[in-house]
Amino acid sequence: MAKEKSVGLLRSGMVVGIMTMLSRVLGMVRDVMVAALLGAGGTSDAFFVAFRIPNLMRRLFAEGAFNQAFVPVLSEYATRDNHRETRDLLNAVAGSLAIVLAIVTALGMLFSSQLVYIFAPGFREHPDQFLLTTQLLEVMFPYLLLISLAAYAGSILNSWGRFSIPALTPIFLNVTMIIAVKVAPLFPEPAKVLSWGVLAAGFVQLGFQLPFIAKLRLLPLPKPNFRHPGVKRILKLMGPALFGVSVAQINLMINTMLASMLTAGSVTWLYYSDRMTELPLGVFGVAIGTVILPALSRRHASQDRDHFARMLDWGIRMVLLVSVPAAVAIFLITQPLLITLFKYGRITVHDVEMTAQCLRVMSVGIVAFMLIKVLAPGFYARQNTRMPVKxxxxxxxxxxxxxxLLYKHLAHVGLATSTMLSACLNAGMLGWALYREKVLVFQPGWWRFMLRLGSGCALMGAGLVLFTPERQQWLEWSIYERASVMTLEITVAMVGYVVWLFLTGMRLRDFRMQG
Incomplete structure (x- = not known):
């Protein structure tokens, strides 16, 4: 078992990144189609608020706190090579998790109007919008149960080194939603059709992963057992982890609450700027975080402190290698990027401008968002949840x-700024705490690495500034002209950046790391 899991992290990260890239591209297609269908106003705000609520809880219960608590415990059981004990743990966790999720889902559906009052207080002034949000939430809330169980299944596969299947699973949400968007105009209330599409996607994502778990002979038979030692440990670790790993999501929900009290469309502008920053974060930050947590957990279980430190240093370098140029590029070509992707259907130039203001600010925080994905596992792999909580x-x-301080004067841009600043603070404090505990030990070559990275980003940024056409030109072009020019710009920028790194001595072998 241990030998089977000792895989190259770079290769695993690339596999997850490629699969996630497919998902994110389809997700971007989905967002473009939803934007064209709903525009940016009361209806779109209602849909995105209703969609955010179960997704926030999903990230708290599943991808956030649960995953960070479950994977280290499961890795310990798997390291013992005792299949029976591992199966007993999986059965107990599956049953206990299902019961908790079922109760939360039932309560969420029952008190959906109260949740809308809490998460979108500004909608109280608009009864039709409030009612629509409540109706959409009632349909979408069971998605929490399904997608959380799907995330549980993905955690099992990740722990056994089967990273590609969980990374591929979100594609089914996007495909299902795209189908729903195509069908929605046939009905009087398109937003409700989209909400049923979200629910259907939950069933598909869970069902897709089950055969692969069965192939590993690990398909759980849910048997609720809150007294199981492994379940107790997971619950003990989960409580603090609810805060530690999900701060960004909680902050975004707080922003949504405040945005609901601003001009109609503010929720939507924030949502789309968040989605744009999620593209590099999801493709690479999540990929590295996904493969590094089980690997760090195994190194901690085997008490290999040196390899643990090298792996953490490797993760930080990999994240910086992608996040810094991504932040620079998005900041410099914000409006052309948004025009290319969203200026269709009911989306106006004003909507593009408002979203661009948020996106420029959020792009500055991309580095911090991605670093958190690597730094937080440095604590959770050691089953230390207290420090990330603080x-x-x-x-x-x-x-x-x-x-x-900011939202009354800067409106939705102030909300984006607060999210960016708190993410930078979060990442900085996580890194300092790991360094102070001598868990993060910087390996040789950092000055050379930063010089190559900085010069490469400077050259790439200069090229984008010099060769990007003016905004009016992008508005006048057709969709095909926009897409072709944007694709060419991004491709040339990426290739130029990689070539510069190669010319300055950076090689692929420098980033290989054994898990």
Whole structure:
């Protein structure tokens, strides 16, 4: 078992990244189609608020706290090579998780109107919008149960080194939603059709992964057992992890609450700027975070501190290698990028401008968002949830303070700024805590690495500034002209950046790391 899992992290990360890229591209197609269908106004705000609520809880229960608590415990059981004990743990966790999720889902559906009051207080002034949001939430809330169980299945596959299947699974949400968008105009209330599409996607994503778990002879038979030692440990780790790993999502939901009290469309502008920053974050940040957590957990279980430190250093370098140029590029070509992707259907030039203001600010935080995906596992792999909780609470409190200071004067841009600042604070404190505990030990070659990275980004940025056409030109072009020029610009920028790194001595072998 241990030998089977000792895989190259770079290769695993690339596999997850490629699969996630496919998902994110389809997700972008989905968002473009939804934008053209709903525009940016009361209806789109209602849909995105209703969609955010179960997704926030999904990230808290599944991809966030649960995953960070479950994977280290499962890795310990798997390291023992005792199949029976591992199966007993999986059965107990599946049953216990299903019961908790079923109760939360039932309560969410029952009190959906109260949830809308809490998460979108500004909608109270618009009864039709409030009612629509409540109706959409009632349909979409069971998605929490399905997607959380799908995330549980993905955690099992990731722990056994089967990274590609969980990374591929989100594609089915996007495909199902795209189908729903195509069908929606046939009905009087398109937003409701989209909500049923979200629910259907939950069934598909869960069902897709089950055969692969069965092939490993690990398909759980749910048997609720909250007294199982492994379940107790997971629950103990989960409580603090709810804050530590999900601060960014909580901050975004706080922003959504405040945005609901601003001009109609503010929720939508924030949503689309968030989605744009999620593209590099999801493709690479999540990929590295996904493969590094089980690997770090195994190194901690085997008490290999040196390899643990090298692996953490490797993860930070990999994240910086992608996040810094991504942040520079998105900041410099914000409006052309948004025009190319979203200026269709009911989306106006004003919507593009408002979203661009948010996106420029959010792009600055891409590095911090991605670093958190690598730094947080440095604690959770060691089953240390106390420190991320303290840091997460400080970051969340700072976000609230920044919101109060900024949103009245800068509106939705102030909300984006507060999210960016709190993410930078979160990442900085996580890194400092790991360094202070001597868990993060910087390996040789950092000055040379940063010089290559900085010069490569400077050259790429200069090229984008010099050769990007003016905004009016993008508005006048057809969709094909926009897409072709944008694709060419991004491709040339990426190739130029990689070539510069190669010319300055960076090689692929420098980033190989054994898990």
């Amino acid at each position: 840091i997460g609470m400080i970051a969340m409190a700072s976000n609230m303070v920044f919101n109060l």
